[in-house]
Every structure is written in C-alpha cells, then in structure tokens.
Amino acid sequence: MPGAIRYRFDVNYFRSIDTDAKAYWLGLLAADGCVTDRSVALSLKYSDAAHVRAFKDELAANQPVYRSRDMAGLLIYSIAFAKSLAARGLVRRKTKRLIFPDIPDRLAPAFIRGYFDGDGSIYTTVAGTETRWIAEFCGTEMMMRGVRARLDVLNVPGYLYSRRNGMWITRYQNMSVRWLRDVLYENASVWLPRKRALFDRCGKSEYSCRMCTVSFRPVRNSQLYCSDLCNLRACRQRKRQTATPR
Ligand SMILES: [Zn+2]
Numbered sequence: 001m002p003g004a005i006r007y008r009f010d011v012n013y014f015r016s017i018d019t020d021a022k023a024y025w026l027g028l029l030a031a032d033g034c035v036t037d038r039s040v041a042l043s044l045k046y047s048d049a050a051h052v053r054a055f056k057d058e059l060a061a062n063q064p065v066y067r068s069r070d071m072a073g074l075l076i077y078s079i080a081f082a083k084s085l086a087a088r089g090l091v092r093r094k095t096k097r098l099i100f101p102d103i104p105d106r107l108a109p110a111f112i113r114g115y116f117d118g119d120g121s122i123y124t125t126v127a128g129t130e131t132r133w134i135a136e137f138c139g140t141e142m143m144m145r146g147v148r149a150r151l152d153v154l155n156v157p158g159y160l161y162s163r164r165n166g167m168w169i170t171r172y173q174n175m176s177v178r179w180l181r182d183v184l185y186e187n188a189s190v191w192l193p194r195k196r197a198l199f200d201r202c203g204k205s206e207y208s209c210r211m212c213t214v215s216f217r218p219v220r221n222s223q224l225y226c227s228d229l230c231n232l233r234a235c236r237q238r239k240r241q242t243a244t245p246r
Helices: 020-032 046-058 079-086 105-119 141-153 175-185 193-199 228-243
Strands: 033-035 039-045 066-068 071-077 120-127 130-139 159-162 168-173
Touching: 020 033, 020 039, 020 046, 020 105, 033 079, 039 046, 039 079, 046 071, 105 120, 105 130, 105 141, 105 175, 120 193, 130 141, 130 175, 141 159, 141 168, 168 175, 175 193
Parallel strands: none
Antiparallel strands: 033 039, 039 071, 066 071, 120 130, 130 168, 159 168
16 A cells, blocks of 8 residues: 555564563453454543653654543554454453463562553542551452462552452552552563552651661561560660669
8 A cells, every 4th residue: 555654563463472571461461451343442541641652662662642631542453463462361350250360470560560550540548647658459350369369478568458449459568658668669661651650659668776786677657676685685674764763
C-alpha cells in the first residue's frame, strides 16, 4: 500500500519474561491493559502519558501515543502479540479470570509493582492520633491469592478479603507498607513516579535500636528496641535510674 504508514514494534517482547521491565509491563497490562484476540491496548490517565510513552519506547514501537479525552493510550494490532500475552493469562475479559502468571520468582516483585501501578492504591487513614498507611491491590481471587503468597514469602504479611461485588482485595498496613515498598522498589528499573512518591512518604522500614544501636525492622511504629532482650535491658536501666537515691 503506497503511502500507508507501517507500524513496527518488538512483537516478541513478552515471549520470555526475563527482565525487571518485562515483568513490570506484564503486571501493568494485567491490571490496566485491554486485550482482545488481535489487539493489545494500554491506556492511562492523560497525566500519566509519559508512562505510556515509556511503554512504547520499551516495545520499540514507532506509532504515536493517542489521546482520547483525558486518557493517553497505545493500541497495538497484532494477533501474535495478543497471543504472547494470552499465554501469560492475559486474555479477553480477564477481569474475571486473571491468575498470577508463571514467571521466575525473582521477577515477582516487578510484576507486582506493575500490577500495583495499575490496580493498586496507597493512602493514609487517621485513627485517633495515629496516621495509618494502607496499600491495597484489587483483582480476582486467584490474582490476589498469588500476590499475597509471593509477598508472604518475602516477609511482607498482608490480609486478603473479598468484596460483595466478587472482587478481592489484598491489603497491607503500617510497617507492612514500608516492607512492601522495599520489596517492590529494590533494584527496580521502571515504576509510576506518583505512586512511588507516596510510598516514599510512608517512613523508614529500619530503625536503630535505642539500646544496642543495631539496625532492625520494627513490627510496630512505636517499637524502640530490636529485641525482647534490649527491651528488658532498657527496662532495668530505667528501674535503676528511678531507684537511685537523690
Ligand atoms: Zn537492641
């Protein structure tokens, strides 16, 4: 066809999931992508257009990112490309059927980071004087069980529950949100900046013990000592101080 523009891109991109970036974009597509038998689309809020362009660059695609109302999107027509995603469980009407894909364990955090950037939220609630951080994923029961199991193995404990509409939530609170941040962003090559910025506000995941100064991961916001032993030593010290005659 003379005059027709030929769009090119790396159709084999998702053939093997072997990098942080591939696992990440697979996760984002799992959450926010629209997959049919012959097309794959990623559309995000227009304010995240730079992120859609990053995906386009990653695919070495030469077609433009389109704008539709307040959305920015990349739409790729390719049966082969759609098939490579279907092989990873990203199929038509995936909202009801999505499962955690079969990818190497070391890339699970990257996939979960991508999924979070699509279907995750992080926010604070105030309970009394305490500000509580919460990070949540939303999706099918199978996907949520998969996310929770992978993070559990990495020592990030979370809760799982279902909503009346049939969707499931995996929820992380307080210190778990900080551990989740550490796991998701360690050695990360790609992320949505506005979500990472929120994670960066939720506080340190390591404290220095007030007694022995060793660095430790507290399980509560208010924990001052690394261990029961240091807690006991501190307690004894306080007692001695109050027992000292003045
Ligand atoms: Zn200590």
